[in-house]
Amino acid sequence: MSHDWISAELGAFLDAEFSPDLSLVEWRRRLVSAGWAAPAWPAAYFGRDFSQAEALVVSQIFAERRIVGAAQVGPRRLAAETILAHGTPEQKQRYLPKILTGEHAWCQLFSEPGSGSDLAGASTRADRKTDHWLINGQKVWNTSAHHADFGILVARSNWDLPKHQGLSYFLIDMRQPGVEVRPLKQMNGHASFNEVFLTDARVPLDDLVGDEGQGWAVATTTLSIERQGFARGRSQGAPAAASAGRVYEELARELEIDNEPYTWYPQREGRPDLILQRAQETGAIENDAVRQEIAKLFCLTEAARISAGQVSAHQKSGGQGMLPAGSIGKLGASVIARKAAHVHTMISGASAMLSGPHSAVDGIIAETLISVPAISIAGGTDEIQRNIIAERVLGMPKEQRMDTGPFRDIPRNGH
């Protein structure tokens, strides 16, 4: 499809259908039925079979014309792409439209108190009854679970198989008595995540995704989408949010709720962007030791930026060969964040003790100092990244496994 064709076709649709006075849901329903909400999806399921490049043209036109698109932010995208890849036709028909319209919010129920880095060690039970699955256990680190309508859930349906083979993947209704969501307050005072307690919660038999025992394979799809999201960075809200009209007002409210868990995310990256300005304002730039540390930080941030650019240029030119981009980039982000916090501390001196809106940069520096520990944990710890780099890039031998054989016999927390 040529750019001009897309532009003409979409332009005609927008001229005919879009009005800022529509409700957000009504507008998105029109988008969904015309296939413009997710043009890269199959035509059979609300899309237009567009390539990624063609879909990019669509989103550029949306941005230029300040048109509100499908709901994007948060874990709903993970659910949508996973259902699209592994779901039954009925599941796709039932769940995908309301994800695109934003009528349903979703959350991810993977991590558990007893299985963090070792995600496949999940011990939440899924017991098959005559007409439903009965779910019991506890999940943790569930972003947006407190206003989610549905969750994507990994639970153990067979305890006699090896651990990766006994997992199944479910779509669970969060609005039921067996599901209790409690916010989890973090060391920086925010509560971006929740704990979810599942006590005799029910999942209809139809809401199993993939076959019983295929849960790990399905979860791998979700995780790879999540990692792509890490690499791309989060949506900062459509430019359309500033415009006037009902659809924009409702979008602004949606984004406020969706983005709330992420307000402190720039701070967990160490805010190296504020370093030079802070060093000049405080006069710390005159100190030779500080200058050295600023230069070291600058080396890291620039090298990470250049390296990422070289990788993408290599790929664009059709280059082959394994480039250790993902895990190295993530490990680099941790190193940069720690270094930046260290330099901020040097620059601030004793005033680094102060926090709150009256402290440096409206409290941003203080929030940075107490948020950076998160970056080397979330989305796979530094230690796991190092294992991945060592084993998959450098080809170093795997450690001997202690978790083979039936899952019920594997030593685990509290057993």
Place this chain on the structure above:
Amino acid sequence: MQAVLSDDQVQFKQVVHRFFDTHSSTTAVRQLAETETGFDPLVWSQLSETLGLPGTHLSEQYGGHGFGPVELGIILEEMGRTLYCGPFFSSAVMAGYALELFADEAAKIQRLPQIADGSIRATLILDDLNQPSQVGRLIEANQVGALTGSAPIVLDGCSADVFIIVAREDSGLGLYALAANAQGVEVLAQESIDMTRKVARVSLHQSAGTRIGTVTQKALNRFWDLVSVALAHEMIGGAARLLDETVEYTKGRYQFGRPIGSFQALKHRCADLLMSLEFAKAATHHAGFCLAASDQETVYPSMAKAMAADCFMDMARAAIQLRGGIGFTWENDTHLWFKRAKCDEVLLGAPHRHRARMIDILQETQHVA
């Protein structure tokens, strides 16, 4: 600006790679390390005549091939990988760039073609190899061009045919040429930690040099950037080789009934080293692309030198540590790279000096903007 090597550059790299694999084995390196001049004239004439390497980065009108810092970097990366022993860096890079940047037209026409074709081996005498602002303290030129003073570290000083000298004049710095066998020249071989790169002390007593150019501070800074980035390429080449061989060693060495590379303590250290190498490579290649694209002063050359030096040294320390006792023996090859890493770290400015310069440039460019 370029972000990755072109197809032609990749092909060139393969040719250079094969050449040094063949002609700079560790056996050859060890033999040459024991000699006084430290290079094999046969290999030198092959790399000069067959491949034309010394003229790679020099201008075509002066007998060079007219390529730039990127192609030169490719050569040096391969030289660092194989620890090539010979006067390439001193003659083609240091003296070559000095003539290109500082010499008068007539001197370039006369001298650069011989450096480009390798028939003359020159070396550059700077009396301080720490930073450009300190050059010109020890060697003085009088009004008739007689040179007096001493440079404590001259690369390949014992084997050079010609010295290109930066000397202090009444006002500013001048560029001089002097035959190695001229009157009043005393060359004393110095012991270096790195036996694969020979150094000498050169003392001049009223030696009659030929004045061939003027050295401005701006040109000296540009020179420093070019040679620093060339050296950074040598360092990442050496570091990459060390990582490859160290990782291979951990796969084959068994203790406690398993390959030591299966222990997380070693895996994590290697993963960190790979990240440091990837970052140093990115910085070094980017610096080469920047130098090729413009003569605007940027932070990237100093950033490359600082990062490559820290990376090479970290890698060398780890390469010995991960081998345990055997890594500390003379018989094991690792120390050859360790010693090159140590000398490259301080040659042309230790990392802290380059970092200091980065901040100076950052502040200056901020004020301009």
